[in-house]
Amino acid sequence: MRARVLVRPKEGILDPQGVAVQRALPALGFEGVANVHIGRLIELDVEDPSQLEAMCQKLLVNPLIEDYEILGDVPA
Amino acid sequence: MNFGVIRFPGSCDEVDAVLACERVPGASAQLLWHGDRHLHGVDAVVVPGGFSYGDYLRVGAIARFSPVMESVIEFSREGGLVLGICNGFQVLCEAGLLPGALLPNVELRFICRQVNLEVVRATSPFTTDCEAGDILSIPVKHTTGRYYAPPDVLQSLDAHGQIVLKYAHDGNPNGSSNDIAGVRNEVGNVFGLMPHPEHAVDELSGSTDGLKIFTSMAHADA
Numbered sequence: 001m002r003a004r005v006l007v008r009p010k011e012g013i014l015d016p017q018g019v020a021v022q023r024a025l026p027a028l029g030f031e032g033v034a035n036v037h038i039g040r041l042i043e044l045d046v047e048d049p050s051q052l053e054a055m056c057q058k059l060l061v062n063p064l065i066e067d068y069e070i071l072g073d074v075p076a
Numbered sequence: 077m078n079f080g081v082i083r084f085p086g087s088c089d090e091v092d093a094v095l096a097c098e099r100v101p102g103a104s105a106q107l108l109w110h111g112d113r114h115l116h117g118v119d120a121v122v123v124p125g126g127f128s129y130g131d132y133l134r135v136g137a138i139a140r141f142s143p144v145m146e147s148v149i150e151f152s153r154e155g156g157l158v159l160g161i162c163n164g165f166q167v168l169c170e171a172g173l174l175p176g177a178l179l180p181n182v183e184l185r186f187i188c189r190q191v192n193l194e195v196v197r198a199t200s201p202f203t204t205d206c207e208a209g210d211i212l213s214i215p216v217k218h219t220t221g222r223y224y225a226p227p228d229v230l231q232s233l234d235a236h237g238q239i240v241l242k243y244a245h246d247g248n249p250n251g252s253s254n255d256i257a258g259v260r261n262e263v264g265n266v267f268g269l270m271p272h273p274e275h276a277v278d279e280l281s282g283s284t285d286g287l288k289i290f291t292s293m294a295h296a297d298a
Contacts, residue, residue, distance in 0.1 A: 013224060014251070016184050059141070062134055062170065065177045065224060 123164030182251030
C-alpha cells in the first residue's frame with residue numbers, strides 16, 4: 001500500500017522557514033497570506049500499514065517538536 | 077582516563093575531540109566505530125560534531141539507532157559519563173538520553189563564531205574545573221542549534237539544576253530557549269552542548285577554556 005505521512009512543526013513552536021516564506025510572498029505581490037508552516041512529506045510503500053503509527057513514533061517523527069498525520073492508501 | 081570518541085559516517089570533529097581528550101594529563105583517547113557495539117572498555121564516551129548519517133530526516137535521528145549507540149545508552153544507564161558536542165548533543169536528544177530537541181537557528185543561517193558561555197552549574201561532572209559564573213570562550217558552528225523544550229520541561233530543568241551552560245551577555249546566537257547552551261540529564265552523567273569545547277584547547281585558536289570540560293570529566297572519573 002502506498003502511504004503518505006505529513007509531518008508538521010508542532011503548534012506554537014517558531015518555524016523560521018515558514019516565517020521567511022511568509023515574508024517573501026508579499027514581495028512578489030501575493031497579499032493576504034498568514035500562518036505559513038513548512039513541514040515534511042514522507043511517501044512510502046508498506047506491506048503492513050498497521051506499522052505506520054509505530055514507524056512515526058520511533059523514527060519518522062520527533063513527537064516533541066512535530067505533529068503528524070498518516071494518510072493510508074494514497075494513489076501511487 | 078580513557079576516552080572513547082565515536083566516529084559515524086559524516087562525523088567531522090572526532091579527530092579534534094580525540095586531540096582534546098589527549099591534552100588532559102594522564103588521559104588517552106580512542107575512536108569507536110559506529111557499527112561496533114563494543115565500547116572497548118573506555119571510561120567515558122564523547123559523541124562528536126558533524127553530520128552523522130548525513131543528518132537525513134532530522135539531525136541525529138538515524139545515528140541514534142546505530143549499533144554503537146545501543147551500547148552508549150546502556151553505558152549511560154550504568155552511570156558512565158557521556159558528552160555530546162553539537163551533532164552529538166542532537167544525537168543524545170534524539171536518543172532520549174537528554175531532554176529537549178535542537179531546531180534550526182532562528183535566523184536560518186549557519187553560524188560559526190566564538191561565543192561566551194556562562195557556567196550555571198559547576199557541580200556537574202563536566203564542569204567541576206569551573207566556578208559557577210565563570211565565562212568560557214568557546215566557538216559554535218551550527219545551523220540547527222536552537223535548543224527547545226516545552227515550558228514544563230524547561231521549568232523542571234531549572235528546578236533540578238540541569239542547565240549547565242548558557243549563552244552569556246545577551247549573546248544567544250540561535251534563539252535557544254532560556255539562552256540554554258548545554259544541559260545534563262537528571263542523574264548528571266550525560267551532558268550535551270552546542271558549542272565546541274574541543275576547538276578551544278590551544279592558545280593558537282584563541283582560547284583554552286574548552287579543555288576544562290575534558291579535565292573535569294577526568295577528575296570526576298578519578
